[in-house]
Amino acid sequence: MKTVIVGCTHAGTAAVQELIARDPLAEVTIFERRNDVTFLSCGIYLYLEGVVDSLKKVFYATAKDLEALGPNVHVYLQHDVVRIDPSEKLIEVQAITTGRMRSERYDKIIITTGSYPVVPPIKGVNTPKVSLCKNYDDALAIEQNTLDAHKIAVVGGGYIGTEISEALSRRGFEVMLINGRSQLLGHYVDSDLAGIIREDLVDNGIEVCDNEVCESFEAVDDKVFITTNKGEHTADMAIVCVGFSPMTELVRGLVDMTPENAIKVNDYMQTSDPDIFAAGDSAAVHYNPTNRHVYAPLATNAIRMGKIAGANVAEYGSVKYMGTQDTSALSLFGKTLASTGLTASKAAKFFPNSAAVTLKTNYRPDFMPTNEELNMVLVYNQDNRQILGAQFYSRFDVSMCANLISTMIQNKNTIDDLAYVDMLFNPNYDNPWNYLNLLGQAAVNQEKPKRHRLF
Ligand SMILES: Cc1cc2nc3c(=O)[nH]c(=O)nc-3n(C[C@H](O)[C@H](O)[C@H](O)COP(=O)(O)OP(=O)(O)OC[C@H]3O[C@@H](n4cnc5c(N)ncnc54)[C@H](O)[C@@H]3O)c2cc1C
Known part of the structure; x- marks a missing residue:
């Protein structure tokens, strides 16, 4: 065969x-x-940031x-x-x-x-000063354009645009992130968390332009002029990251x-x-x-x-696909953003009785010499209490939290399961109640009258 x-x-x-x-x-x-084969696109931002040297x-x-x-x-x-x-x-x-x-x-x-990376139908999008961001050749084009650049415009406030903006900013470029939507990372987080992330980007020097839709690019001499629905910007180059569409012709x-x-x-x-x-x-x-x-x-x-x-x-029938929760993570100025499943705003479209709970807590006891705050969101279905999604943002590495909740969504676990599932305790790592148990308990409490609350 x-x-x-x-x-x-x-x-x-x-x-x-x-x-x-x-x-x-x-x-x-x-x-x-x-x-070539096997180019890892995530290597582009690692290379631009200087983490990977080739x-x-x-x-x-x-x-x-x-x-x-x-x-x-x-x-x-x-x-x-x-x-x-x-x-x-x-x-x-x-x-x-x-x-x-x-x-x-x-x-x-x-x-x-x-x-394919989506190429928006914008006048001038094909000028050499405007790069896409997907494969090895795109990476080389971006690298070439950055050689004389001081200010870089990144178009698209999703996963790739945000990640690339952070990498370029850490590398010392002046970065403007032009986002056509009202919030960043709308596919991954709800608006409150997006607001915290936005503040962190701004505090680290990135100019974030919300609700700003690019209308044209014009390369003149060494600059690219960008016209949006709100005005005009000048940069030395632009990178367009506005999503992907299947290559299936x-x-x-x-x-x-x-x-x-x-x-x-x-x-x-x-x-x-x-x-x-x-x-x-x-x-x-x-x-x-x-x-x-x-x-x-x-x-x-x-x-x-x-x-x-x-x-x-x-061997037909040998392995069956389990489906996905679309679990992802990215690193932003020393913090980890990790998410899985539905955001609250997306859940509301599919489940009329969905709800979300947010919890801010330190990951381990305050008597430990250092600590970090965790920002957590849990999305669930009030009808059957099943977990639908979660978002985590912290200087602490929360990537595995998203993986655990991903498994729970796949297994159709409930907020009650998360509230009581066996988790280790050691002061180096967590409190006697692990922060994920606490997140589950926060959801259970939200569903209960006050006298039955768990903490
Ligand atoms: C900047 C960036 C960062 C990313 N970071 C992450 C991450 O951190 N985590 C994550 O999970 N995902 C990430 N992704 C997404 C990930 O890169 C893609 O999901 C992945 O590349 C998909 O792999 P694929 O093999 O399906 O398709 P592709 O990578 O698109 O490869 C398809 C291949 O098919 C070839 N091809 C197409 N048509 C033909 C044809 N007719 N004949 C011959 N060859 C053909 C193309 O040349 C191409 O090489 C990132 C993507 C980008 C752009």
């Missing part, structure tokens, strides 16, 4: 690794449009490494798959350097073509898709065509908090889905 993998960053790589782990002699042919270090495998997985694995870089003919089980591939076309037969195909009309053009897959990563599998940013994911298909382009989803696609191409 011959498997073709189209696109080879995280999902494609995970797919071939798992397929070969299960079937070492499997025939796998990989086509990748770029001249962009080359953020690749975790080469085409040769993948070919070394098995005797029948072949990787073709700079090869673009331009057409799939499911009736003949053929693909057409173009070698980008020569333009030469060829056909290739397949038995199974795995689509791991990923996503190749299979349009061949498999079922969501309204956002993300490929619909079943729990085994199989599309509506049983011989076509899909994984990663090209596909929709099953979002457990709402039990729906959503588009959630994350490397975590890509590697999980890729591995499951590889497993099920080798």
Whole structure:
């Protein structure tokens, strides 16, 4: 049986690794449009911040490494798959350097073509002084533009825009963050926490422009002039990070898709065509908090889905997808923001009786020489008390808190479970009641008349 993998960053790589782990002699042919595989986009901000000294270090495998997985694995870089003919089980591939076309037969195909950074329809967005932020070439373009830059405008107040703004600010650039929405990070946190994060960004020198929509870019000499709905700004360069959309033209009309053009897959990563599998940013994911298909382009989803696609191409039915809570974290000026599941404002759209509780507390006893405050939000459904989401922000490392709540959402645990679940106590790490127990108890108290409160 011959498997073709189209696109080879995280999902494609995970797919071939798992397929070969299960079937070492499997025939796998990989086509990748770029001249590299496995670039970790998060390396861009680490490089800009100076944490990683070379962009080359953020690749975790080469085409040769993948070919070394098995005797029948072949990787073709700079090869673009331009057409799939499911009736003949053929693909057409173009070698980008020569333009030469060829056909290739397949038995199974795995689509791991990923996503595009959204390019907003703004006049001048293609000027070289304006960069996107996704792949290795974008990283090189940003680096080149920063060489003579003093002031940088970042457009987009989501995860990437906020992360890049922080990195550039730490590196000493003057940073203006232009956010078209009324709050930052709206996908991850509710407005109160977003306000605290905004204050931290401003205190660290970032100019945050809310509700400001870019209308045009104009490069003049060494500057870029940015016109927004509120006025004009001048910067030495701009970086546009306003989201991602699935790269799925190749299979349009061949498999079922969501309204956002993300490929619909079943729990085994199989599309509506049983011989076509899909994984990663090209596909929709099953979002457990709402039990729906959503588009959630994350490397975590890509590697999980890729591995499951590889497993099920080798042995159909062997591994089932568990869905996702869209769990994420980012580091902002020494603080960690971690979130999972629904924010309160999103929960309200799906669950009329959803509620949120917030809790601020120190993570360990005050007799310890140092301490840190935790900002926590728990979102839950009042009807069945199930946990729907959580947000954490602190100088203390709260990334694992989001992972724990993610597991609880997946397992349909309630606020009562969180209030009493067994957690360790040691003054180095927490109080006799762990802060997550306290968060659960705060939710339980909110649901109870005063005389029955837990603390
Ligand atoms: C700046 C930045 C930071 C991020 N940080 C995080 C993070 O901290 N945590 C996290 O979980 N996620 C993060 N992400 C998201 C993560 O990078 C993506 O979810 C991940 O790259 C998706 O992997 P993928 O393999 O599905 O798709 P992609 O990475 O989009 O790769 C798809 C590949 O397919 C190739 N391709 C497409 N069409 C064809 C074709 N027709 N023929 C041949 N090849 C083709 C493309 O060239 C590409 O190499 C970040 C993203 C960005 C941009």
